[in-house]
Amino acid sequence: xxxxxxxxxxxxxxxxxxxxxxxxxxxxxxxxxxxxxxxxxxxxxxxxxxxxxxxxxxxxxxxxxxxxxxxxxxxxxxxxxxxxxxxxxxxxxxxxxxxxxxxxxxxxxxxxxxxxxxxxxxxxxxxxxxxxxxxxxxxxxxxxxxxxxxxxxxxxxxxxxxxxxxxxxxxxxxxxxxxxxxxxxxxxxxxxxxxxxxxxxxxxxxxxxxxxxxxxxxxxxxxxxxxxxxxxxxxxxxxxxxxxxxxxxxxxxxxxxxxxxxxxxxxxxxxxxxxxxxxxxxxxxxxxxxxxxxxxxxxxxxxxxxxxxxxxxxxxxxxxxxxxxxxxxxxxxxxxxx
Ligand SMILES: NC(=O)c1ccc[n+]([C@@H]2O[C@H](COP(=O)([O-])OP(=O)(O)OC[C@H]3O[C@@H](n4cnc5c(N)ncnc54)[C@H](OP(=O)(O)O)[C@@H]3O)[C@@H](O)[C@H]2O)c1
Numbered sequence: 151x152x153x154x155x156x157x158x159x160x161x162x163x164x165x166x167x168x169x170x171x172x173x174x175x176x177x178x179x180x181x182x183x184x185x186x187x188x189x190x191x192x193x194x195x196x197x198x199x200x201x202x203x204x205x206x207x208x209x210x211x212x213x214x215x216x217x218x219x220x221x222x223x224x225x226x227x228x229x230x231x232x233x234x235x236x237x238x239x240x241x242x243x244x245x246x247x248x249x250x251x252x253x254x255x256x257x258x259x260x261x262x263x264x265x266x267x268x269x270x271x272x273x274x275x276x277x278x279x280x281x282x283x284x285x286x287x288x289x290x291x292x293x294x295x296x297x298x299x300x301x302x303x304x305x306x307x308x309x310x311x312x313x314x315x316x317x318x319x320x321x322x323x324x325x326x327x328x329x330x331x332x333x334x335x336x337x338x339x340x341x342x343x344x345x346x347x348x349x350x351x352x353x354x355x356x357x358x359x360x361x362x363x364x365x366x367x368x369x370x371x372x373x374x375x376x377x378x379x380x381x382x383x384x385x386x387x388x389x390x391x392x393x394x395x396x397x398x399x400x401x402x403x404x405x406x407x408x409x410x411x412x413x414x415x416x417x418x419x420x421x422x423x424x425x426x427x428x429x430x431x432x433x434x435x436x437x438x439x440x441x442x443x444x445x446x447x448x449x450x451x452x453x454x455x456x457x458x459x460x461x462x463x464x465x466x467x468x469x470x471x472x473x474x475x476x477x478x479x480x481x482x483x484x485x486x487x488x
Contacts, residue, residue: 151192151234151242152255156183161252161468163218167208170406170476175208176224176252176469183255191240191258193230195250199278200462200471200484201227205405214431223251224468227283229274230256240267247277252468254488279312279483280450280457281443287399287432288316289442293324295430296373296397300325303367305386307331308377309348310338311475312457312483313399317375318348319455326373330366332359332382334478341481346456359385370394370423379403379411387416390423398429406476458482 157180164177186192206213207225218225228250232240239260240246248265250256258265268277279285291313292298304321308314309331321329331348333339339351352362363371363385370391376383379401387396404411420427435442449455460480462471465488474480 152183152194154182154185157181158183158253158255159465160223160254161465162223163208163220166210166217166220167205167406169408170473171205171208171469178466184257186234186236186257189237189260191232191235191237191260193240193246193250193256193258194233195228195230195254195256195465195488196245197229197275197278198250198252198465198468198486198488199227199282200468200475200480200486201283202400202402202405202475204472205476214433223253225249226252226468227278228256229268229277230258232258244268245272245274247282252465254465275459275461275483275485278485279459280316280455281446283432284312284483285316285446285457286435286439286442288313288320289446290432290435290438291375291397291399291430292317292320294435295428296375296395298324298326298373301327302372303328303330303369303391304373304375305330305332305363305367305371306348306375306377307333307354307382307386308400308402309333309342309351310481311377312480314375314377315342315346315482316455316457317377317399318342319346319449321373321375322347323449323454328367330363330371332378338478338481341458354382360388363389367391373397375399377402379414384414384416387414387419390419390425392423392425394423394425396420396425396427398427402476460484462486464488 167175207218232244237260245268304326306318310333328349330350331342342348374386375397377400380403
């Protein structure tokens with residue numbers, strides 16, 4: 151077990167960013183490794199989940215969770231290994247999943263029910279991606295909010311990302327007539343078609359998105375799963391089929407905005423196509439995570455659901471890793487390995 155004279159590196163929020171997080175946003179602070187009290191264990195953080203939500207928590211605006219306070223460790227999900235324990239619940243060597251934050255060590259308190267011990271045999275990063283928030287968000291967004299049906303023409307944006315790549319495959323598993331992914335660049339487009347089984351991919355960076363959508367979905371889009379917002383949402387609204395559903399999962403194109411975000415110009419199409427648009431937060435489905443994970447595990451085992459990870463090494467690189475989500479440099483789930 152590390153000594154309390156060993157250093158715990160922590161990345162703390164120094165200044166709320168304007169636009170993309172930069173060198174002034176997050177700073178490294180060295181503290182001592184905390185000593186676990188009664189009912190607590192000390193855990194060494196091994197993997198951090200790099201999520202677009204972290205950028206939203208850095209801002210002083212309403213979101214799914216309160217903003218990170220300036221001076222606090224950057225909030226983040228992660229997987230950590232128990233290295234010392236005064237708790238019956240955690241044994242040295244156990245891997246735990248929870249809100250570890252961007253730091254080397256975290257205290258696992260047995261009263262914190264959100265910190266869970268991983269069952270043996272599970273890939274340590276799976277609870278961060280395909281079996282975690284991204285897989286669950288894709289599952290409930292596609293099935294409960296989108297109510298995907300056999301025969302539907304489905305479009306997913308952010309389709310080569312952690313959530314979008316799973317959402318598109320779930321639509322395929324459920325018998326969609328056509329699954330069209332929107333992604334940035336030819337490599338991502340090739341990956342989602344050749345490896346993940348999307349029927350078609352559109353590179354939005356090539357321009358002409360609205361026309362490309364018309365060609366790919368001449369009868370219109372029955373279900374649009376939106377991870378991006380902005381002009382991509384508008385292009386999809388322009389191509390809706392009668393009775394379409396639009397699932398608002400995220401609006402990553404707006405997370406670094408320095409001006410107020412304007413609404414979609416093509417929203418009247420919801421009227422003209424008798425369509426509906428609904429947002430959701432994954433936390434609403436917490437009581438159903440276990441059954442969704444059971445389905446996801448089954449699909450993976452049957453070779454019907456694939457996932458990719460993009461691993462960056464080093465705690466100190468977490469702030470740069472966060473920005474990769476916005477430049478689109480990641481394919482699949484982005485994690486930092488410490
Ligand atoms: N509702 C919920 O409860 C919930 C839960 C989890 C995640 N989410 C949302 O789901 C979305 C995906 O999150 P994720 O963790 O899976 O991230 P991700 O898709 O793995 O990574 C983000 C991707 O977004 C694309 N992107 C970034 N900026 C863009 C822009 N301006 N225009 C178009 N595409 C852009 C990039 O891909 P390209 O190279 O293709 O541009 C990038 O790789 C986010 O909006 C996130 O907030 C929602």
